[in-house]
Each structure stands twice: as C-alpha cells, then as structure tokens.
Amino acid sequence: MANSSAQLTALGDPTRRQIFELVAEKPRSVAEITREMTVSQSAVSQHLKVLRESRLVRAEPRGASNVYQIDPEGLGQMRAWLDRFWNRTLAAYKLAVEQPQQDKPQEEKG
Amino acid sequence: MNTHVPIAAVKQSVVVEAPIERAFKVFTEEFGSFKPPEHNLLAVPIAETVFERRVGGHIYDRGADGSECRWARVLAYEPPTRLLLSWDISPRWQIETDPARTSEWEVRFTAETPSRTRVEIEHRNLDRHGQGWEGERDGVAGDQGWPLYLKRFAGLFAKPY
Numbered sequence: 001m002a003n004s005s006a007q008l009t010a011l012g013d014p015t016r017r018q019i020f021e022l023v024a025e026k027p028r029s030v031a032e033i034t035r036e037m038t039v040s041q042s043a044v045s046q047h048l049k050v051l052r053e054s055r056l057v058r059a060e061p062r063g064a065s066n067v068y069q070i071d072p073e074g075l076g077q078m079r080a081w082l083d084r085f086w087n088r089t090l091a092a093y094k095l096a097v098e099q100p101q102q103d104k105p106q107e108e109k110g
Numbered sequence: 111m112n113t114h115v116p117i118a119a120v121k122q123s124v125v126v127e128a129p130i131e132r133a134f135k136v137f138t139e140e141f142g143s144f145k146p147p148e149h150n151l152l153a154v155p156i157a158e159t160v161f162e163r164r165v166g167g168h169i170y171d172r173g174a175d176g177s178e179c180r181w182a183r184v185l186a187y188e189p190p191t192r193l194l195l196s197w198d199i200s201p202r203w204q205i206e207t208d209p210a211r212t213s214e215w216e217v218r219f220t221a222e223t224p225s226r227t228r229v230e231i232e233h234r235n236l237d238r239h240g241q242g243w244e245g246e247r248d249g250v251a252g253d254q255g256w257p258l259y260l261k262r263f264a265g266l267f268a269k270p271y
Contacts, residue, residue, distance in 0.1 A: 079236055082120045085146060086215075086231050090124040092144035093229070097126045097136040 015039060016047045023057050024080035027069035119234035126227050133227040134190035134219050138163050151179045151205065163187060169195065181205060185214065193217040200239060211238055 015037070022033050030048065034041040048068055051057040059066035070080055126133055142159030150156050152173040161169050162184060169182040186194035197213045200206040215233040222228050 078239065079117060079120060082233050082236070083122070085149065086120060086122040086233060088146050089144060090122055090229065090231065092146070093137060094124050094126050096140055096144045097128045097133055101132075 013047070015043070016050060019044060019047050020051055020056055020080070021083065023051075023068045024070050024084065027060075027067045029062070029065050029067050031065070033068070117236045119232050119236065121230070121232050123228060123230040125222065126229060127225065128227055129225055130190045130219050130221040130227045133229060137217065137219075137229070138189075138193070141169065151181060151199065152177055179205065182215075183209075186216075191219050197233065206239075213238055 018037065019033055022028060022036055030041060030045055033048075034044045037044060048057065048059070052059060052068075057068050057070055059068055061067075128136070138161050141161040142156075145159055147156065150171060152171055154173040154175050154177065156171045157174045159169065159171050161167075165184055165187050167184040167187075168180040169184070170178050170180040172178050181198050183196040183198065184193070185196060186192060194214060194216045196209065197215055198206045198209075200211070206212050213233060213235045215231060218230045218232075220228045220230070
C-alpha cells in the first residue's frame, strides 16, 4: 500500500512535481523526461527513484531503459487527473474572462 | 496502522486581465462554457452545465436527453472573493452520496490591480476519497475510471507538433 506521507514529501519538491506531471501526461523514459527539464539526467533519475519509492510512479523495462508511468494503484492517479483538470479549466476560463465584453451574438442580428 | 497524512492538495492559479467582479461573475455564471467537456458522468453529451449561485445549491450537468448529474455542492458563496464547493465524484467515477467521502475545492479571487485578478483553486481532502480505496481498486484499475480519463486527457494535452 502506498504511503501517503511519502507521497506528500515526494511532491513537495518543485522539480519532482514537474517530473511527476510529465509522467502523468504520458509514459516517458528518463531521456525523454530529461529533454523537458533543465536538470541533468542523473538528477532526474534520483527524483524518479523517490517517486517510485512513494508509489506515485512505476517503472517498466523497455529495451535497455525503463519507461515511467503513473502507478495505477495509487491515489496519485486521481490527483494527477485533477491537477490537469483544473489546469485545463483555468486556461479555458482565462480565455473566457478576457474576451472583449459585448452582448451575446444572437442579439447582434437586425 | 500508520499515522495518516493526507495526500497533497492540488493547487492551480491563473492571473486574468479583468476586474475582480467580472472575474467572479464569469467563473460562476459561465462555468459551463469553459469546463472541459470530458468531465461528464452522464451517458449522453451535456446540453448545459448549471451553477446554482447560492449556498446549498449545486453544480449540475444536464444531458441532451434531460438526465441530470449533480456533482458539486455549493458550501460557501462569497462574491467577489471566494467559493467553496464539494467534489462528489468517487475514484470509480461515480456520484458519491456520502459527504464524508467527498473532497472540496476552494476558489479565491484576489485583485492585483483594479483591472487584474488572481484566481487560485485549491482542491483538498483528496484522501477522503481514499477510504475503501483498497476494495475499489479492481474497478478503478480496469478500463473505466481514472485510467480512461487520464488517457483522454493525455490526448488533449498532446502537443500539436
């Protein structure tokens, strides 16, 4: 069973959180994750180790390297979904609220 | 068992170029226009999403066939600065009827200037959904539930290049 305390700690680090979100987006290898980051591959590997130990992500061997994905048995998955849901909602909200203010289109007829 | 420490809350924020009153008004009155359409527990497409703007009200989706899904309760309604709502959707992607097993999301509006507003969302108490998680695991780990929606979202977030 996943240890919630460890998960909390694991996500407290901004870099690790960013890695978690990349993995939540889609399964990725260490090299693929490193390409998206400003830290070294060995640093990424260290962070992945922590995420793996806290049951937020899991590794599956693919060829010579591992592919990381969200652990399907942890609450981390629901959390990752919500993270993205709210991110997407706020992005769409920003577009809506910054639209030039005018009356509804159906009132422009005539 | 071990001492229980809650899973970290989800926090998101955005700064919008609008006065605080308008930011609050658009968020509540037009919620259905920007809520991702994949958020749907109905069997049919959503015709409209209604945000009842009062404490004790709900957010509900109405399907094209007239069916309804009430998935959030309005716990606090304080224009133009704060909203507090429940999240009545279980990890099995079903309506949760036991309030003790629901999480909550708070929306805070802060005026940075007269024409600029910071909007922050904190979705917390996620661990409440976790009660009975072990027993629900089979249902969740299948093709339904979060894996399905994660997959859909992965598609949405795929970069266009």
